[in-house]
Amino acid sequence: MxxxxxxxxxxxxxxxxxxxxxxxxxxxxxxxxxxxxYDGSPFxxxxxxxxxxxxxxxxxxxxxxxSKIVAVGLxxxxxxxxxxxxxxxxxxxxxxxxxxVIGPNQAIxxxxxxxxxxxxxxxxxxxxxxxxxxxPKQAREHVIGYTCLNDVTARDLQKKDGQFTxxxxxxxxxxxxxxxxxxxxxxxxxxxxxxxxxQRQDGHTSDLIFSVFNLVSFISxxxxxNAGDVIATGTPAGIGPxxxxxxxxxxxxxxxxxxxxxxx
Numbered sequence: 001m002x003x004x005x006x007x008x009x010x011x012x013x014x015x016x017x018x019x020x021x022x023x024x025x026x027x028x029x030x031x032x033x034x035x036x037x038y039d040g041s042p043f044x045x046x047x048x049x050x051x052x053x054x055x056x057x058x059x060x061x062x063x064x065x066x067s068k069i070v071a072v073g074l075x076x077x078x079x080x081x082x083x084x085x086x087x088x089x090x091x092x093x094x095x096x097x098x099x100x101v102i103g104p105n106q107a108i109x110x111x112x113x114x115x116x117x118x119x120x121x122x123x124x125x126x127x128x129x130x131x132x133x134x135x136p137k138q139a140r141e142h143v144i145g146y147t148c149l150n151d152v153t154a155r156d157l158q159k160k161d162g163q164f165t166x167x168x169x170x171x172x173x174x175x176x177x178x179x180x181x182x183x184x185x186x187x188x189x190x191x192x193x194x195x196x197x198x199q200r201q202d203g204h205t206s207d208l209i210f211s212v213f214n215l216v217s218f219i220s221x222x223x224x225x226n227a228g229d230v231i232a233t234g235t236p237a238g239i240g241p242x243x244x245x246x247x248x249x250x251x252x253x254x255x256x257x258x259x260x261x262x263x264x
Contacts (some may be wrong), residue, residue, distance in 0.1 A: 002249070009257040011257075076234055124233070135217055144182065148250040155241075193249070194248050
């Protein structure tokens with residue numbers, strides 16, 4: 001796979017990246033194609049410093065290191081209709097482990113114990129500071145931004161097990177990136193999957209059953225959310241399989257494109 005330039009996959013006008021450069025890992029603020037390197041972390045007391053780098057000179061990594069990914073099943077009306085299921089009364093939650101996270105251009109690995117692995121494009125909501133018991137209004141204040149997420153799923157194992165831990169917990173099953181956009185509103189975003197350049201999913205966050213800030217509030221009533229944790233807000237209609245040799249692209253309007261090859 002020929003890796004695209006960073007400037008080609010990041011469409012956010014203002015955002016945060018985590019990157020490698022000359023053997024070191026750092027956070028940076030991206031604005032108009034320029035990276036201002038952070039002194040410290042945006043998830044702590046860090047601030048953008050004086051060092052500036054060209055965006056295309058850095059190696060993009062997963063933009064945060066979550067302690068957990070809290071995901072939501074069946075949160076698009078069209079996806080519920082596709083599956084012939086009634087709309088849920090409350091969000092159905094599950095957790096993907098931090099060890100599933102990979103960044104842009106890293107390979108999704110197909111596990112030997114599964115014969116059907118699917119893509120699922122999602123809007124990822126990134127928590128900026130530790131929180132618990134938030135109202136929806138307070139939730140907005142604790143979100144640092146939004147990213148692309150692929151909730152890769154071993155569909156056959158999900159059906160076999162009757163719950164999601166194994167099917168969604170394999171290493172490499174949570175690509176994140178390429179940036180955490182900070183200049184967008186989450187309620188009106190197009191979310192797409194392309195496989196080998198062909199569109200497979202095309203949804204819109206206006207179709208969410210449970211809105212972003214209501215989700216953050218609901219989850220925070222259940223568990224403490226740490227800085228850097230990610231909420232996967234559900235996938236639209238059109239889920240389908242990946243094969244070795246494919247290239248999966250998740251696009252979120254105002255964020256960019258998350259590109260990952262698929263291999264055995």
